[in-house]
Amino acid sequence: MSNVVVLDNGGGLIKAGIGGEREPTAVVPNCVGRPLSSKKWLIGDQLHSPSSDLTSASLRRPLDRGYLINPDLQRDIWSHIFTSLLPLKNPSLSSLLLVEPLLNLPSIQRSIDELVFEDFNFNSLFVADSPSLVHLYEASRSPYGLVSKTQTSLVVDCGFSFTHAAPVFQNFTLNYGVKRLDLGGKALTNYLKELVSYRSVNVMDETFIMDDVKEKLCFVSLDVERDLQIARRSGRDNLFRCTYVLPDGVTHTKGYIKDPDEAQRYLNLEDGAQSPQLKTKEGMDRLEVLGKSNDRMRIDLTKNEFGLTNERFIVPEMIFRPADLGMNQAGLAECIVRAVNACHPYLHPVLYESIILTGGSTLFPRFAERLERELRPLVPDEYQVKITTQEDPILGVWRGGSLLASSPDFEAMCVTKAEYEELGSARCRRRFFH
């Protein structure tokens, strides 16, 4: 039995489990939250429990911009996960595979090592970065595919805190080629909050609700100009208008989409590229409750609800054009081109042909399609552009880690506690070549 704990310590979600398994045991928010009504901070999975009322909860996160800034808070969250969610009796008998952000700072690496070896007493530690794990996982899924034959890929990780385009070669991330765009799911949620708060209801404190709105309703537009025109129309002609109902705390403790059919209408707009997705079962139930179609049309002020039109595609749009937000950064397509150009010219054609999308923010519908449309004009004609999406972009990194942890020579790659005590953090870290 493997006793390697695989921990993908993301800014938004922690993915934790035992190496060798397919699914992580715990996927919980990497934050503590305190509801208005109580003084106790809820950790991780407690935030998901149906009894807790998260309206206007205040949040604390151990990570800022993807990097660990609050080791004390992280220790509390980890110990909660290890003791109550994972069957981890004694960390001193287990190894830890930890996913760290790219180009981590030495001071942060030191505090992580302290956390792992001195607070939790793990037997050994291996630090991996997300692009190489995603590459490993994709290569193992198709042993005769391009990724595994050439051992080369370009991983685009669009997560909670930032977006990275990272070339991977022979299972190692080429760190000189890594390009970062300082936009991720968190900034997008905050942007959506800002827009909705100004235009309809003040939701500045409702991080969880707005995350849900973003995940369920936002999509990537293929033609912003045209879609803005459509969003201007009134009534049924406006294919993007939809209404989200906020929880009232009595009958609904979770917010929901008032009319899921209406929210899916934008899919029919395109040249039949995608078939409308199946409605969620929950949505169907709601629909029956709400019934009458005519009262769906207008905003009911007695219920707390708000309408969304152009916000639905303007929010994810910022990943492709951060300049619109006032950021002095290039969009995702250009980010990829610059990452590729930083590598050896022999790698360029292969990198463009093996782009892998991972991270929760790539789940916006049509993300890959739009990216390909933006990327194609920037790439030389003779190269092919091929974008692969992962089957589960949120768990992709963790599964790669699980795979690596179950490989026979994993133990040999780790830094043991004895080595750490002998050599210290900085010298142990050289082993991982980051």
Added chain:
Amino acid sequence: MGSCWSFGEMSWVKYVDQAMDEDTSNPLRRMSSRTRKVAPKMVAALASNDNRTQAALARLEALENDNAGAEMVEINEDDDASLDDDDQAYMRKQSKSTKRKTRQAKALENAKKAPRTFLELVNEANLESLPPHVPSYLRAAVGPPSSTSRRHFCTVCGFTANYTCVRCGMRFCAIRCQTIHNDTRCLKFVA
């Protein structure tokens, strides 16, 4: 609302722009002296003369906040104290009443305990001193966009915005949105 409107408004905008050139430096002096709640970065932005760029930066910073409400500090405009001489203000307060912890003292104590932000850690790591071939957090940032110019969206309704507010630089698309902007948002530097 035809093109007629747009033309009229454009010239009006230009005219006012010229007229206001002399006293753009202190449109902020005429604010109420009551204590207002402003995000910490906003304090610096409001104090500076080049407040448009500063506010834009502060706003980008705000997109990375966890809580909208909790990260507020109170600034009291009656008091001359800026954020930097909080210590002095704290000392003064303490000499007056030594028995009880004031709210300010508590806040200061929390601030000391609070973890440093990531940007502080980056500054501390002194990444600029690395030789140019070593990849680092700062060098990994994708640079400015090459060709695409910025599109502007109306801060009120979200559609393409052709006009800029002369006082605060925010965008709006029509006179209706301008009215809303002036009533609610002008010079508040939020989006």
